Amino acid sequence: MSEALPATEVVIKPRTCAEAEGTLRYWVRSNTVLNRRYLVDLAMFNGNGLCACKHSQIRCQKLLKRGISPQEAVEKGLINLKEGHKVYDALRCDHILEARSAFLDELLPRMVALEKQRQGNTHVA
Numbered sequence: 001m002s003e004a005l006p007a008t009e010v011v012i013k014p015r016t017c018a019e020a021e022g023t024l025r026y027w028v029r030s031n032t033v034l035n036r037r038y039l040v041d042l043a044m045f046n047g048n049g050l051c052a053c054k055h056s057q058i059r060c061q062k063l064l065k066r067g068i069s070p071q072e073a074v075e076k077g078l079i080n081l082k083e084g085h086k087v088y089d090a091l092r093c094d095h096i097l098e099a100r101s102a103f104l105d106e107l108l109p110r111m112v113a114l115e116k117q118r119q120g121n122t123h124v125a
Protein backbone atom coordinates (compact mmCIF):
# COMPACT_ATOMS: atom_id res chain seq x y z
CA MET A 1 0.00 0.00 0.00
CA SER A 2 1.41 3.35 -0.98
CA GLU A 3 2.21 5.99 1.60
CA ALA A 4 2.17 8.54 -1.23
CA LEU A 5 -1.60 8.81 -1.07
CA PRO A 6 -2.89 12.30 -0.29
CA ALA A 7 -3.08 12.60 3.45
CA THR A 8 -5.72 14.30 5.47
CA GLU A 9 -5.32 15.45 9.02
CA VAL A 10 -6.40 12.99 11.65
CA VAL A 11 -9.40 14.37 13.46
CA ILE A 12 -10.44 12.50 16.53
CA LYS A 13 -14.10 11.66 16.50
CA PRO A 14 -15.79 11.28 19.86
CA ARG A 15 -16.24 7.53 19.56
CA THR A 16 -13.31 6.47 17.43
CA CYS A 17 -9.83 7.45 16.41
CA ALA A 18 -10.23 6.18 12.87
CA GLU A 19 -10.68 8.89 10.27
CA ALA A 20 -11.87 8.15 6.76
CA GLU A 21 -9.87 9.03 3.72
CA GLY A 22 -11.93 8.09 0.73
CA THR A 23 -14.64 5.52 1.00
CA LEU A 24 -12.64 2.55 2.21
CA ARG A 25 -9.37 4.06 3.45
CA TYR A 26 -8.89 5.11 7.05
CA TRP A 27 -6.14 6.65 9.08
CA VAL A 28 -5.97 4.88 12.43
CA ARG A 29 -3.90 6.05 15.35
CA SER A 30 -1.44 3.71 16.96
CA ASN A 31 -2.43 2.53 20.42
CA THR A 32 1.19 2.17 21.47
CA VAL A 33 3.21 4.90 19.74
CA LEU A 34 2.25 8.55 20.24
CA ASN A 35 1.58 10.51 17.02
CA ARG A 36 1.91 7.42 14.81
CA ARG A 37 -0.90 6.51 12.52
CA TYR A 38 -1.42 3.82 9.94
CA LEU A 39 -3.26 3.89 6.65
CA VAL A 40 -5.81 1.07 6.39
CA ASP A 41 -7.41 0.11 3.10
CA LEU A 42 -10.48 -2.00 3.83
CA ALA A 43 -10.87 -3.02 0.18
CA MET A 44 -7.59 -4.91 -0.05
CA PHE A 45 -7.65 -8.70 -0.32
CA ASN A 46 -11.35 -8.86 -1.12
CA GLY A 47 -12.38 -6.90 1.93
CA ASN A 48 -10.03 -8.47 4.48
CA GLY A 49 -8.24 -5.13 4.59
CA LEU A 50 -4.56 -4.25 4.71
CA CYS A 51 -2.77 -1.88 7.07
CA ALA A 52 0.57 -0.12 6.84
CA CYS A 53 1.69 -1.47 10.24
CA LYS A 54 4.42 -4.12 10.47
CA HIS A 55 2.09 -6.90 11.63
CA SER A 56 -0.20 -6.46 8.64
CA GLN A 57 2.58 -5.81 6.11
CA ILE A 58 4.90 -8.62 7.18
CA ARG A 59 2.78 -11.41 8.63
CA CYS A 60 -0.73 -11.03 7.28
CA GLN A 61 0.03 -9.85 3.76
CA LYS A 62 2.39 -12.78 3.15
CA LEU A 63 -0.37 -15.26 4.00
CA LEU A 64 -3.08 -13.35 2.14
CA LYS A 65 -0.94 -13.27 -1.02
CA ARG A 66 -0.63 -17.06 -0.79
CA GLY A 67 -4.44 -17.30 -0.65
CA ILE A 68 -4.45 -18.67 2.89
CA SER A 69 -7.73 -18.10 4.73
CA PRO A 70 -7.82 -16.81 8.31
CA GLN A 71 -9.12 -20.18 9.53
CA GLU A 72 -6.37 -22.06 7.68
CA ALA A 73 -3.73 -19.70 9.09
CA VAL A 74 -4.90 -20.42 12.64
CA GLU A 75 -5.36 -24.17 12.16
CA LYS A 76 -1.89 -24.59 10.64
CA GLY A 77 -0.30 -22.42 13.34
CA LEU A 78 0.88 -19.87 10.77
CA ILE A 79 -0.41 -17.04 12.90
CA ASN A 80 -1.15 -16.75 16.60
CA LEU A 81 -4.71 -15.70 17.26
CA LYS A 82 -4.65 -12.71 19.57
CA GLU A 83 -6.70 -13.05 22.74
CA GLY A 84 -10.22 -11.82 22.15
CA HIS A 85 -9.90 -11.97 18.34
CA LYS A 86 -12.20 -14.16 16.29
CA VAL A 87 -10.79 -16.69 13.84
CA TYR A 88 -12.19 -14.75 10.88
CA ASP A 89 -10.19 -11.73 12.06
CA ALA A 90 -6.92 -13.67 12.31
CA LEU A 91 -5.37 -11.83 9.34
CA ARG A 92 -6.50 -8.41 10.55
CA CYS A 93 -4.55 -6.15 12.91
CA ASP A 94 -6.24 -3.98 15.54
CA HIS A 95 -6.07 -1.01 13.14
CA ILE A 96 -8.10 -2.85 10.51
CA LEU A 97 -10.67 -3.84 13.14
CA GLU A 98 -10.93 -0.21 14.24
CA ALA A 99 -11.31 1.00 10.65
CA ARG A 100 -14.04 -1.61 10.05
CA SER A 101 -15.85 -0.38 13.14
CA ALA A 102 -15.63 3.24 11.94
CA PHE A 103 -16.85 2.16 8.51
CA LEU A 104 -19.88 0.46 10.05
CA ASP A 105 -20.58 3.54 12.18
CA GLU A 106 -20.81 5.52 8.94
CA LEU A 107 -22.60 2.90 6.88
CA LEU A 108 -25.32 1.68 9.26
CA PRO A 109 -27.13 5.02 9.72
CA ARG A 110 -27.23 5.36 5.92
CA MET A 111 -28.63 1.85 5.59
CA VAL A 112 -31.25 2.60 8.24
CA ALA A 113 -32.22 5.80 6.41
CA LEU A 114 -32.49 3.91 3.12
CA GLU A 115 -34.61 1.23 4.75
CA LYS A 116 -36.93 3.86 6.24
CA GLN A 117 -37.17 5.53 2.84
CA ARG A 118 -37.93 2.18 1.20
CA GLN A 119 -40.60 1.42 3.77
CA GLY A 120 -42.06 4.89 3.28
CA ASN A 121 -42.20 4.32 -0.47
CA THR A 122 -43.90 0.97 0.12
CA HIS A 123 -46.64 2.61 2.18
CA VAL A 124 -47.27 5.20 -0.53
CA ALA A 125 -47.60 2.63 -3.29
Ligand SMILES: [Zn+2]
Pocket residue numbers: 038051052053054055056093094095096
Ligand atom coordinates in the same frame (compact mmCIF):
# COMPACT_ATOMS: atom_id res chain seq x y z
ZN1 LIG B 1 -2.27 -2.36 11.55
